[in-house]
Amino acid sequence: MGFWKSLFSGTDAPSTTSATAPERIAVEGSGDRANSRVFFSTEREIDLYELEELCDAVGWSRRPLRKVKKAIQHSFLVVSMWEQRGMQRRLVGFARATSDHAFNATIWDVVVHPEFQGKGMGKALMRFMIKKLRGEDISNITLFADPQVVNFYRTLGFMPDPEGIKGMFWYPD
Amino acid sequence: MGFWKSLFSGTDAPSTTSATAPERIAVEGSGDRANSRVFFSTEREIDLYELEELCDAVGWSRRPLRKVKKAIQHSFLVVSMWEQRGMQRRLVGFARATSDHAFNATIWDVVVHPEFQGKGMGKALMRFMIKKLRGEDISNITLFADPQVVNFYRTLGFMPDPEGIKGMFWYPD
Known part of the structure; x- marks a missing residue:
């Protein structure tokens, strides 16, 4: 886990980087393929x-690219x-977050190529998201997890229904 | 319930109003006090x-006004x-929503004066929020409900944990 340490040791240090300023960070030692390395980017x-194609690989339903483009533009943080x-x-992974830039952020569309x-790598991606959001002084990081990934998020420090708070979705009658 | 009908009968009609364009809508018949009427506004x-003062009245912890201002500025929809x-x-009620302007919106800070x-009035406020968000083609409206208001949101069409999807919050170790 040494390479995570080098990536995340600065988590609590104040960040001067805006979540919207593009940045690339290499994930050292991450490649188990010859001559490959993996890095994160916040470029949109x-x-x-x-x-x-990445979303197809994990079996997600297709969405209009016009709307995907708009969602990326209006996300607070986009990490690839x-x-x-x-x-x-x-492109082997993606995640983004909406936010009020002050208190709350909600992470959407977390995907890692099979x-x-x-x-x-998914954990590294999520830790990178958390680090960036915390660096922007966001105190409340939330998400909605499908049942099969609740434990994955739990290992990252996410709690389901803390103090009985329920995630709810509106459905038209 | 005649006055709700006049307010919400247009729910499914395409909206030409941007969520960010200020708008005032009167809630007819809403006053049970003499010479008073209640209206909604999307002005920021x-x-x-x-x-x-409104948040104090319901016992919320105070938050830095600088951050509250920033959160309002960066919300997709603000309804008072x-x-x-x-x-x-x-001011007798307030709610706001973050969004990616395309797929998802999350409602925060719903407050109605005791x-x-x-x-x-809380239902009217929430129905107004839903109508505005649907008018902006947002298909996924979410929120995080404290245990004592889960049933309130349920009556408005919000489902807790649909298909096992869990709302999760990140807490630092």
Whole structure:
């Protein structure tokens, strides 16, 4: 876990980086493929077709790219995870958060390519999200977890229904 | 319930109003006090001290006004509820929502002055929020409900943990 330490040891230090300022951080030692490395980016200029391909790989329903583009534009934080091999880079993970820029953030659309699952990459992506949000002085980080990933988020410090608080969704009658 | 009908009959009609465009809608027949009427506004120019007074009235912890101002600025939708008596108006309710402007919205800080609770005003405020969000083509409206208000939101069409989806909050170790 040494490489996480180097990434996250500064979690509590005050950040001068805006969540909207693009940034790249390499995940050292993350590649178990030859000549590859994985890094995070907060740049929003993501090829929407490449993102769609990633979402297809995990079996998500397709969404209009026009709306996906708008959602990315209006998210507070967008994090993508890339595998770099030589000059080629490939989108292997994604997550974004909405926020009021002051108190609350909600994380949506967390996706890790199946080939990169089970290697701690999803956790690294989430820890990077948390670090960025905490660096922006957001105290309340929330999400809505499907049943099969509740334990994944629990290991990252997320609590379901704390003090009986219920996540609720509105459905038209 | 005739006055709700006049307010909400247009729920499914396409809205041409931006969630950020200020708007005032009177709640007809809502006053049980002489010479008073209640209306909603989407204007963001709310006196922060008046909002603090409203939140004090329901026993919320005080928050830095600088951050409250920032949160209001960066909310997708801000709705305030006012009682008008002659030339005087008084803030009696408030709610806001964060959003990615495309798929998801999350409602925060729903507050109704104790004198106006139990009269259907909180429901009217929430129905107004839902109508505005639906008018902006937001399909997923979410919130985090304290245990004592879960049933209140249920009557408005909000479901807790649909299909096992869990609301989760991050807490630092």
